[in-house]
Amino acid sequence: MIKLKTIFSRNYCTSSIKEVLTLNTIGQKVKTKGWVKNVRSMKEHLFADINDGSTGENLQIVCSKSDKERVGFGSSIEIKGVTGLTPKGKLEVITEELKLIGKCPLDGKYPYVARQTFAPEYIRENLHFRSRVSSFNAMIRCRHHLTNIINNYLYNNGFIQVNTPIITGNDCEGAGEIFMVKPESEDLLKSMKRNENEKSEDIFFDHKVFLTVSGQLHLESMAHGLSKVYTFGPTFRAENSKSPIHLSEFYMLELEQSFVTTLDDVIDTLTKMFKTVTNEFLEKSSNEVVIINKSNKEFKLESHFDWVEKEFPVMTFQEAFSLIDKNKDKFTKPPNILAGISKEQEHFLADYCQGPCFVIDWPKDQKSFYMRQKKENPEIVEAFDFIVPRIGEVAGGSVREDEFETLRAKIPNEEALNWYLDLRKYGGVTTGGFGLGFERYLQFLTNITSIKDVIPFPRWPHNCSM
Amino acid sequence: MIKLKTIFSRNYCTSSIKEVLTLNTIGQKVKTKGWVKNVRSMKEHLFADINDGSTGENLQIVCSKSDKERVGFGSSIEIKGVTGLTPKGKLEVITEELKLIGKCPLDGKYPYVARQTFAPEYIRENLHFRSRVSSFNAMIRCRHHLTNIINNYLYNNGFIQVNTPIITGNDCEGAGEIFMVKPESEDLLKSMKRNENEKSEDIFFDHKVFLTVSGQLHLESMAHGLSKVYTFGPTFRAENSKSPIHLSEFYMLELEQSFVTTLDDVIDTLTKMFKTVTNEFLEKSSNEVVIINKSNKEFKLESHFDWVEKEFPVMTFQEAFSLIDKNKDKFTKPPNILAGISKEQEHFLADYCQGPCFVIDWPKDQKSFYMRQKKENPEIVEAFDFIVPRIGEVAGGSVREDEFETLRAKIPNEEALNWYLDLRKYGGVTTGGFGLGFERYLQFLTNITSIKDVIPFPRWPHNCSM
Numbered sequence: 001m002i003k004l005k006t007i008f009s010r011n012y013c014t015s016s017i018k019e020v021l022t023l024n025t026i027g028q029k030v031k032t033k034g035w036v037k038n039v040r041s042m043k044e045h046l047f048a049d050i051n052d053g054s055t056g057e058n059l060q061i062v063c064s065k066s067d068k069e070r071v072g073f074g075s076s077i078e079i080k081g082v083t084g085l086t087p088k089g090k091l092e093v094i095t096e097e098l099k100l101i102g103k104c105p106l107d108g109k110y111p112y113v114a115r116q117t118f119a120p121e122y123i124r125e126n127l128h129f130r131s132r133v134s135s136f137n138a139m140i141r142c143r144h145h146l147t148n149i150i151n152n153y154l155y156n157n158g159f160i161q162v163n164t165p166i167i168t169g170n171d172c173e174g175a176g177e178i179f180m181v182k183p184e185s186e187d188l189l190k191s192m193k194r195n196e197n198e199k200s201e202d203i204f205f206d207h208k209v210f211l212t213v214s215g216q217l218h219l220e221s222m223a224h225g226l227s228k229v230y231t232f233g234p235t236f237r238a239e240n241s242k243s244p245i246h247l248s249e250f251y252m253l254e255l256e257q258s259f260v261t262t263l264d265d266v267i268d269t270l271t272k273m274f275k276t277v278t279n280e281f282l283e284k285s286s287n288e289v290v291i292i293n294k295s296n297k298e299f300k301l302e303s304h305f306d307w308v309e310k311e312f313p314v315m316t317f318q319e320a321f322s323l324i325d326k327n328k329d330k331f332t333k334p335p336n337i338l339a340g341i342s343k344e345q346e347h348f349l350a351d352y353c354q355g356p357c358f359v360i361d362w363p364k365d366q367k368s369f370y371m372r373q374k375k376e377n378p379e380i381v382e383a384f385d386f387i388v389p390r391i392g393e394v395a396g397g398s399v400r401e402d403e404f405e406t407l408r409a410k411i412p413n414e415e416a417l418n419w420y421l422d423l424r425k426y427g428g429v430t431t432g433g434f435g436l437g438f439e440r441y442l443q444f445l446t447n448i449t450s451i452k453d454v455i456p457f458p459r460w461p462h463n464c465s466m
Numbered sequence: 467m468i469k470l471k472t473i474f475s476r477n478y479c480t481s482s483i484k485e486v487l488t489l490n491t492i493g494q495k496v497k498t499k500g501w502v503k504n505v506r507s508m509k510e511h512l513f514a515d516i517n518d519g520s521t522g523e524n525l526q527i528v529c530s531k532s533d534k535e536r537v538g539f540g541s542s543i544e545i546k547g548v549t550g551l552t553p554k555g556k557l558e559v560i561t562e563e564l565k566l567i568g569k570c571p572l573d574g575k576y577p578y579v580a581r582q583t584f585a586p587e588y589i590r591e592n593l594h595f596r597s598r599v600s601s602f603n604a605m606i607r608c609r610h611h612l613t614n615i616i617n618n619y620l621y622n623n624g625f626i627q628v629n630t631p632i633i634t635g636n637d638c639e640g641a642g643e644i645f646m647v648k649p650e651s652e653d654l655l656k657s658m659k660r661n662e663n664e665k666s667e668d669i670f671f672d673h674k675v676f677l678t679v680s681g682q683l684h685l686e687s688m689a690h691g692l693s694k695v696y697t698f699g700p701t702f703r704a705e706n707s708k709s710p711i712h713l714s715e716f717y718m719l720e721l722e723q724s725f726v727t728t729l730d731d732v733i734d735t736l737t738k739m740f741k742t743v744t745n746e747f748l749e750k751s752s753n754e755v756v757i758i759n760k761s762n763k764e765f766k767l768e769s770h771f772d773w774v775e776k777e778f779p780v781m782t783f784q785e786a787f788s789l790i791d792k793n794k795d796k797f798t799k800p801p802n803i804l805a806g807i808s809k810e811q812e813h814f815l816a817d818y819c820q821g822p823c824f825v826i827d828w829p830k831d832q833k834s835f836y837m838r839q840k841k842e843n844p845e846i847v848e849a850f851d852f853i854v855p856r857i858g859e860v861a862g863g864s865v866r867e868d869e870f871e872t873l874r875a876k877i878p879n880e881e882a883l884n885w886y887l888d889l890r891k892y893g894g895v896t897t898g899g900f901g902l903g904f905e906r907y908l909q910f911l912t913n914i915t916s917i918k919d920v921i922p923f924p925r926w927p928h929n930c931s932m
Contacts, residue, residue, distance in 0.1 A: 129687075148621050169930055248670075
């Protein structure tokens, strides 16, 4: 129970609900605003909970019975009043003036009613009203904190943020799951056309362009002069998937550092970042994680994060596969080493390790052309998948091929990627890095099941509302 | 001149060049890496300047004549050595071991040679080698610092970052200068097609989608529950412009706050942010700004930033236009009040004010549908342009129309924007905000002429390399 001292103030200070709730004086005049979340009519007074999104905790206000018309569920109001204490010792505000800003007619079109929780799928049907839902707002604040913590961690560790392009002529891994981009206006295209045979998608930029699937190759060019760089932004995949860990538009943190020698350097960088960032996230956002999991009785904050202090096991692909093969009865499909590690096998590995783990030293044919072949066995590349419980792979990384001729022999399109070969020819260095799926990391931290609920405006096949 | 004390160390500590240069001991064993920027052969020794992108200052290393083959311009090297002092009292490293990592053959294909500065247009021809240019790297560090300062300023002032979508069905202002997006793969489109007549651009998301031109409307929906929000990310314009302040892909900071009452609230928020962020930028990046302007003899750091402490004048559109009209001889085109304020007129206004200024209260027909009409004169909207010297408009903002029926009468596509009208109907509040062109702000701070040189991978008509 908090203790408050009484003060006598003259002016109303305008505060957010978060600020009001941290006051430790009663009799303090405050002016605040928010949306009505709940109203309870008692003998003499009306009690309402209001919230403005600045915090997960609602502020209780005490108002007069005559305010009834003006404090309806969902309405926006402004109040002036003085701070007081509830019988349970929490801060409340006894209103002196109450102004209705915008009423909320419960005409059947507004999707929510008081004192009821709704399924995420239902909340997702009205993207424009999601910010009225306390669990969604808690997620947004988690996302906000996590973004800020990551950026500051990298800033303080000498990594320079370099915005890699969204529109690019390079499709990176050539997987074909890309979106094509061209101007919408036929008039513009007509005015820019230089010959009759020019295709509309070649006109604006002189060649076909796509939405980025990875900024890694661009980052490598920047690392060849700035040493430690990263990019953190939207990435796109035109894939017909409705899985709970795939989106057409998602955020990826990609990091690249020069002068690395072994894969351990890259694993170290990721591990340190992952642990430090998670610990800071816990400090700033554990209240929010509790709000998100309020209706999940099995959720316990401590055990949810007990992996943070553990060492993350590192196993080779061969070791991982032996383990999978020994447990083949546990899977719906029989393990096939040529097909790599499936999603259910990833889950098994993380459960087996009771936390995040690395799978390293992959068969060359299962990974990208730019990964470095091992000197002692060129069939193996110095790459890792980073796997966590419930989600599976959240990050992948590698040392990049630094041998000009080896790279040249593997490169999918030498003409288009001539610049990438150039990096090895003129003052080349060995670089290494990883890409981390930001939404998957956030799912892992918050225990949110669907990736569609950890991004404000999810896009997936047949879904692009607003 | 710095004073150094002598120490006797045993182990080589691996450091970035920035870290080496902040050492204050001589005799300190260090190991560091970088690219050779310059080599001078003296009687007994070779002197080389090396840099790794962590700082704008080069590190001088002293090596033996026998290292000549290994310290060529542009090469990447690793050195071990001990710290010493140059005759001018600067820190240097006397190398004990020097390892060539990647040589840089000066075969005519590498675009740079030692001791020469190159024009930005020339440097831009090889985007993948821009990170070898000290002025470009100084710009990247400026961009990095400015991004970090803005995000932390907003974090500390209670604004929540909300990533608005890149792919959207909404073209916001309906200006038509938009890019259309669809999957590249014909096979994917075929497999998802539901009827023969379906257009390829409607298949993946059920309707046409575009690259965002503004996240403002999305932000407004979030502000109606989270109160203070912002988005800071890539934005797109399919415009056939080669001007020094336009790009096809650029970054915009958009901010929205609820419970505003007048346009002054929005102007205050922008002014405070602009001044505080600029002051912090100056603290962290003035060295970089000096490097960028090294070859510009007229540039003086103090006078470049003397506007920061001034009050930013606020004038109405009418007042601004009278001023322009009185000075009509100064313009290449005669002023026309119906055409608004031209670029050269913006420059005139900022010069007249000797710094940034606001133009408020615009004719309704010259601004967007969502801006609030003044109660006392509905022909005028509560909007501003924020204009700075050399660049012109860097930001625009307004109070948003909060009257349901007034907005409905003006909305360009009521069916598609029904959700936007909903915001006024259910717990509506007055919101206001602005959009700030990040690259233009960076141009203003760094004195860089072309917007193509303040972004790592510029995209403009006929230009999308890498």
